[in-house]
Amino acid sequence: xxIGIEATKAFEREKTGVGWYTYYLIExxxxxxxxxxxxxxxxxxxxxxxxxxxxxxFLKWPLKYFWTQGRLSLxxxx
Numbered sequence: 001x002x003i004g005i006e007a008t009k010a011f012e013r014e015k016t017g018v019g020w021y022t023y024y025l026i027e028x029x030x031x032x033x034x035x036x037x038x039x040x041x042x043x044x045x046x047x048x049x050x051x052x053x054x055x056x057x058f059l060k061w062p063l064k065y066f067w068t069q070g071r072l073s074l075x076x077x078x
Contacts, residue, residue: 005039
């Protein structure tokens with residue numbers, strides 16, 4: 001199973017409600033390293049993220065728009 005999340009707000013220095021919710025959701029997914037479960041996180045291309053987990057892949061999309069229709073859709077097919 002592939003799970004895609006827009007994670008830009010989770011890695012901001014000053015998080016709001018959505019940012020904190022996404023952050024804790026990602027933290028829980030980090031604990032689940034089952035075979036067949038893959039997490040795809042969309043982040044700002046300039047983010048400084050230090051996660052190195054086998055089932056998490058960070059997707060960077062330099063354009064401001066269409067990441068769900070473009071980049072994430074391609075990842076869901078693969």
